Amino acid sequence: MRTDSEARVPIAKTDLLPIRSGEDVVRVRQQVRARAIEIGLGLVDQTKIITAASELARNTLDYGGGGEVRIDLVEEGGRKGVRLTFEDQGPGIPDIAQALTDHYTTGGGLGLGLGGAKRLSNEFHIESTLGVGTRITIARWKSR
Amino acid sequence: MEIDGTQVLVRTITDEEPAILMAWLALLKEGGSLQTGRIREAELQTQAKVVLGQLRDALASGQSDFGSEAYASLRETLGEISRSRAIQGFSSTDTAKFVFSLKEPIFEALGRTQAGDASLIAAATRSASRLLDRLGLHTMEVFQTSREEVIGRQTQEIAELSTPVVRLWDGILALPLIGTLDSARTGVVMENLLQAIVDEEAEIAIIDITGVPTVDTLVAQHLLKAIAAARLMGADCIISGIRPQIAQTMVHLGVELNVVSKATLADAFALALRRTGRAVVRKQAAATTASEDRR
Amino acid sequence: MDRIPILKLGGALIVTIQVDMHDRLMLALEEDLTAKIASTGARGVLIEISALEIVDSFIGRMLDNIAAISRVLDAETVVVGMRPAVAITLIELGLNLTGIKTALNVERGMAMIQARLDEDDADGLGSTRAHRED
Known part of the structure; x- marks a missing residue:
């Protein structure tokens, strides 16, 4: 919804974490939690962004064959937020609308990952090219 | 033309600063800025003095663009004043008047010092008018934002207070x-x-x-x-x-x-x-x- | 590999999850619990999750699976101590876990399991399903 403004948002801090194993997923969660606490996100908002990160990190691992996540602390107009960018070089998603539908799954999961992550975030943006990979960006802002 | 106007303006404000300040304060008082009792005369005087001084310094740098670095401290001061007025409960008119009532004293001073040279007065008046409009707009913008912040905070307080478990x-x-x-x-x-x-x-x-x-x-x-x-x-x-x-x-x-x-x-x-x-x-x-x- | 310990208390199995769960740990727990229910004939499974800071769809699905499996094995699963933020997030995620029984804390959860054990005993004695309350 605000993808055009993303480039202008100043980034205060960036972490780059690999997602290659189940342990990496746990590490991503811990790092997102640390950053969310750092900008003073409320408990519920923290839990939401960590859970969304967990869903997307697992997707990156299970469907994208591994990849990485960039965790940015962003600030815009006095508002602070956490922005996460998940990237993989996997097969890509053929039908994004379908992948966002609840309970649609190709991997035997619940099919709540993508749609759930979207509902848990303030911003959600997905790009995917068949045979090239997938990039998903989410953000959660501190409510004023 | 443009540079000329600014230079004349700088000179006039520098030379006539006490007179401008006095006329400005008189106008402010006349306009009822003190009547509500929300602000004391001494405070109003200090504010006016600081703003005029910073305006003079900014103009002296030769810049006439209000968005430029030279005007940073003036923007800050005006912002501070607007914010405090928003919180003190001033109306938007009162807040806007503060800057706009500076126009007349400056125009008068221009008339006094540049008597006879109509083209100089016109150029300087144009510069002053343009600049003070920007100052006024900035003041209103900050005022508006501050009011919105106040409202936002109150909304949240109400939300928390009005729903006891x-x-x-x-x-x-x-x-x-x-x-x-x-x-x-x-x-x-x-x-x-x-x-x-x-x-x-x-x-x-x-x-x-x-x-x-x-x-x-x-x-x-x-x-x-x-x-x-x-x-x-x-x-x-x-x-x-x-x-x-x-x-x-x-x-x-x-x-x-x-x-x-x-x-x-x-x-x-x-x-x-x-x-x-x-x-x-x-x-x-x-x-x-x-x-x-x-x- | 680490495993989450399972305690037996009367007719119930008790599990306390205190670590940041990674997926394999959760899969191992499902396996261990299934085996333990069968070997002990437990009638109730109590899973305490008050230390869990998040429950994502994977962990949620595992809890659901454990409840479904134990139901088939005639044991009832009660999840206790879920944090408010975790509960709100799970609902937002779209997981209602309607197949799982819940309780606020271990004490209440054990009371629920005990009530079921008592009921079974009562059935064994041939009495009707008497209500606890007057």
Whole structure:
């Protein structure tokens, strides 16, 4: 919804974490939690962004064959937020609308990952090219 | 032309600073800036002096663009003044007047010092006018933003204050909701409720919406989500006091109402007591009429 | 590999999850619990999750699975101590876990399991399903 403004948002801090194993997923969660606490996100908002990160990190691992996540602390107009960018070089998603539908799954999961992550975030943006990979960006802002 | 105007302006303000300041303050007083008693004369004087001084310094740098670095401290000062006026409860007109009433004294000073040279006066007046307009706009922008911040904070305070979670009995909570529910307020309310369930180890929470005039679909969904979340934590919710229109909304939502609903808070409380293995019994007939009523 | 310990208390199995769950740990728990229910004939499983800071769809699905499996094995699963923020997030995620029983804390959860054990005993004695309350 605000993808055009993303480039202008100043980034205060960036972490780059690999997602290659189940342990990496746990590490991503811990790092997102640390950053969310750092900008003073409320408990519920923290839990939401960590859970969304967990869903997307697992997707990156299970469907994208591994990849990485960039965790940015962003600030815009006095508002602070956490922005996460998940990237993989996997097969890509053929039908994004379908992948966002609840309970649609190709991997035997619940099919709540993508749609759930979207509902848990303030911003959600997905790009995917068949045979090239997938990039998903989410953000959660501190409510004023 | 443009540079000329600015230079003349700088010279005039530098030379005539005390006179301009005095005329400005007189205008401000005349305009009633002090009448409301929200600001003292000394404070107003200091503000005017600082603003005029910073305006002169900024102009002296040769810049006429209000957005440039030279005007940073002036912007800051004006912002500060606007913010404090917003908080002190000044009207937007009063706040705008502060800057705009500087125009006249400056124009007069220009007339005095550049007497005879009409083209110089015109150029300088144009520069001054353009610049002061920008100052005024900046003042209003900050004023507006500050007011919005104040309103935002108050909204949140109201949301937190207006929805107390009350303990009715050991393990039984009630959340009497009053007034219009918007989605943001419902969110805050629900978080409070769930936290209270943990703090009080409550098995049952009664959400009473007698005082809620309307519920839109988003709010209804919020309510249902909170009830589902409470269930995950191991507590049951009872809704009481649903108005007929609200019942209609909920049904039209197509949401299956797997929610226990009672007509009044009293009914809900009685059910909660029963569910937790308690009963209300009349100890003794208080008066004969009362005891007769019971039979 | 780490495993989450399972305690037996009367007719119930008790599990306390206190670590940041990674997926394999959760899969191992499902396996261990299934085996333990079968070997002990437990009638109730109590899973305490008050230390869990998040429950994502994977952990949620595992809890659901454990409940479904134990139901088939005639044991009842009660999840206790879920944090408010976790509950709100799960609902937002779209997981209602309607197949799972819940309680606020271990004490209440054990009371639920005990009530079921008592009921079974009562059934064994041939009495009708008497209500606890008057």
